[in-house]
Structure formats: C-alpha cells, structure tokens
Amino acid sequence: MLFVAVLGAWPVPADAAAEGRALAQKLCAxxxxxxxxxxxxxxxxxxxxxxxxKKLERYEQRILTVTSRRPHIAQRFSVSEDDLERILAYIRTLKRD
Ligand code: HEC
Structure with a gap:
C-alpha cells in the first residue's frame, strides 16, 4: 500500500484510513x-x-503541520502526529484518477 511505503517504519495500522476518516469527521469536517x-x-x-x-504533493506537508498553520493554530487542536498520519492516509484514499 502506498502510504505504508511512504511512511516507512511508522507503525500505522492497516485500517489507518478508516481511523483517519473518523478523526477527520470529528476534527476537520x-x-x-x-x-x-x-x-x-x-x-x-x-x-x-x-x-x-488531488494536489497531494502540494498539501501533504501542510496536512502534517496543520496544527501550526493559520487558522488552525488558533484552534488549539489536540491532534497527535499519529492521528495526522491517519488523516493523511484517509485523504490518500480520496485520490481519483
Ligand atoms: C475552524 C475551522 C477549521 C477546522 C476545524 C479545520 N480547518 Fe483546515 N482550514 C481552515 C481554513 C479557513 C483554511 C483556509 C486557510 C487559508 O486560506 O489560508 C484551512 C486550510 C487548511 C489546509 C491548507 C493549509 C495551507 O497552508 O494551505 C489544510 C492542509 C487543512 N486546512 C487541514 C485541516 C485538517 C487536517 C483539519 C482537521 C484536523 C482541519 N484543517 C480543520 C479551517 C479549518
């Protein structure tokens, strides 16, 4: 799977994308x-x-650093790096074509 290859040693479980979707629903939707x-x-x-x-090469780093970017910085998100990896895994599943 692509995100496993990209993340290398990161211990993201196989259902990371499903967890990421749930997290996104809670935190981002x-x-x-x-x-x-x-x-x-x-x-x-x-x-x-x-x-x-669709524009993942542009957004990947922005997603992973979202808690320190405006306007999110003011939101005092509590979202761990692991959870952002999961959200990113979910976003990867939305890529079409
Ligand atoms: C309170 C509303 C709000 C929530 C909640 C929120 N965002 Fe955002 N987000 C925004 C706005 C508004 C922008 C557009 C900022 C801009 O145009 O500069 C944005 C932009 C972004 C960007 C692009 C940043 C950039 O620098 O281009 C990313 C990535 C992003 N959000 C990810 C997330 C993720 C992941 C979550 C959930 C963990 C989330 N956001 C939750 C309001 C929110």
Missing amino acids: RCHAIDPDAPWNSIGSTPSFMLMA
Whole structure:
C-alpha cells in the first residue's frame, strides 16, 4: 500500500484510513468538506479533502503541520502526529484518477 511505503517504519495500522476518516469527521469536517458524498459541506474558503488528495504533493506537508498553520493554530487542536498520519492516509484514499 502506498502510504505504508511512504511512511516507512511508522507503525500505522492497516485500517489507518478508516481511523483517519473518523478523526477527520470529528476534527476537520466542521470547516472542510472531507467526504466526496458531501462535497458542499464546508465553510467558504477551505480547501476540500478531495482537492488536497488531488494536489497531494502540494498539501501533504501542510496536512502534517496543520496544527501550526493559520487558522488552525488558533484552534488549539489536540491532534497527535499519529492521528495526522491517519488523516493523511484517509485523504490518500480520496485520490481519483
Ligand atoms: C475552524 C475551522 C477549521 C477546522 C476545524 C479545520 N480547518 Fe483546515 N482550514 C481552515 C481554513 C479557513 C483554511 C483556509 C486557510 C487559508 O486560506 O489560508 C484551512 C486550510 C487548511 C489546509 C491548507 C493549509 C495551507 O497552508 O494551505 C489544510 C492542509 C487543512 N486546512 C487541514 C485541516 C485538517 C487536517 C483539519 C482537521 C484536523 C482541519 N484543517 C480543520 C479551517 C479549518
């Protein structure tokens, strides 16, 4: 699987993407469209997770460092690096073509 290869030794379980989806629902869906079945469910200016998947080379690092980026920095997210890896694993599954 691609994300396992990319992450190398990181101990992300096989169902990381499913866990990532649940985490995204809890932490990100308030402001981002995270689900291709509900693409309009977001606040105005946020990039959707589908867009991030499409432009992953641009967004990968931004996702992993999201807690220190505006506007998220003000949100005081408590999301671990492992959980961000899971969210990233979920986003990878949204990549089409
Ligand atoms: C309170 C609303 C809110 C929540 C919750 C939120 N975001 Fe965002 N996010 C935004 C906004 C607004 C932007 C657009 C910022 C901009 O245009 O500069 C954004 C942009 C981003 C970007 C692009 C950043 C960049 O520098 O280009 C990423 C990646 C991102 N969000 C990931 C996430 C993830 C992952 C979560 C869940 C852990 C999350 N966001 C939760 C509001 C939110």
